Amino acid sequence: MMLGRRPLLLTAAALAAPATVSAQTAAWPSRPVRVIVPYAAAGGTDLLSRAIAEALRPVFPQPFVVENRAGAAGVVGSEVVARAEPDGYTLLVVVSTHVMNRYHLPSLPYDPIRDFTPIAMLSRNTMVLVSGTNQPFDSLRGMIEHAKRNPGRVGTGSTEALSSFIGQELARRAGVEMPDVAYRSGGQLMNDIVAGHLPTGWTSTVSAAPHMQTGKVRILAVSTAERTAAFPDAPTTQEQGIANFDLSGWVAMLAPPRMDPALAARITETMQRVFDDAAFRQRLVGMGVERDFRPGPALLEAMQRDDRIWAAAAQAGHIRPQQ
Structure with a gap:
């Protein structure tokens, strides 16, 4: 699906970092930013990620480049980010099964919570x-x-x-x-x-x-x-007629572990301004995206809550690891 190219009401000045932050944070981004989507192209997460990248095009001189790294239920692309440098030039957009995978898959090469820096929850993922x-x-x-x-x-x-x-x-x-x-x-x-x-x-x-x-x-x-x-x-x-059936997920942006908090906050603020822009919000409506923006600490809480829910479901036998 081709997205419209109406420019968003975002300015580089509005996104400028405070003068007190580190040189690395103030300079970000000074080169292209990779946005890893660990799923195949044309899915909902891919479409949303490309809409974000397009929205940032008139804001920064450096592009945000969406890269699909599908495989193993999102594990292939997520591992790339878990092992990347925490310099702000490799980001990850995932759905909430990023957390659930530890109970659904036989093993993971990373911890889905500890080995990532939470940037922001972006949207609710009603199925x-x-x-x-x-x-x-x-x-x-x-x-x-x-x-x-x-x-x-x-x-x-x-x-x-x-x-x-x-x-x-x-x-x-x-x-x-x-x-x-x-x-x-x-x-x-x-x-x-x-x-x-x-x-x-x-x-x-x-x-x-x-x-x-x-x-x-x-x-x-x-x-x-x-x-x-x-x-x-x-x-x-x-x-x-199916009582108490209430299940949904989310789409979120993560970064590599051990990212400088000031840089993480800078990226979160950038995404916040994109999602608060009136033109972008209207675009989300047309795409069927349910905006649910939450900064990093709130995303971390949601991930930890989900982890407890899926652990209980696995213990009850409702989730069994793939063989």
Whole structure:
């Protein structure tokens, strides 16, 4: 999806660092900044990262270059950042399964919290259950009944640990067997939904939004307790009989570990000004992004809270490491 090129009301002066900060911080960025997205192109995280990079283009003389390093549920690209110099020239944009992966994958080459510097939470990641209009059901209840009549034959697509967990948790609560079908990105998942190759799938509002005008996709449910502003007509899972179903994630920016706090604050402030800009906020609405900007300390709290939640779910046997 090509994004509009309307310049944002941001100025380099507004983003200038205070005179008291270190020379390294004041000079940042003096060369191109790599923004690692550890997922395939055309997914929701990739689209948001590219929108941020475009928004910063008129602000700094140096570009922010989005680099897709997909593989191993985000581990390949995340490891690059965990081992990078904390100089502000390598950043990471991940979804909340960055934390969940320690319980979903057999092993990680880094600690998802300790080995990164939290910069900012960027958005809420409400998941939506999508299906093609050519499928023999048009509601969540209809999908469940169809899956009961066809046990094990109605696959549900996912792109990472959270969407996989949501799909399998729904199936568990509904008492049906729906095999998980793994995809490398939301873009690939949506292409198969549109083509009719995949019966259903859980993906982000951002991945779903570009396809809603085709007339070939419908949203059966949203994963949260409240409806999403991105698709206000789409009912929640709870509204359709699955009690206490409320699951969502987030998209966040991280940096390598041991970053100078002043430099981390400088990057956080830069992102804050982007996300506070009225033109950019309107762009997010059009993309289906639910803005939820929180600075580094609040992001760290959210990551630690998620870690406790997923640890409890793993202990209860609701998350099992891949073999």
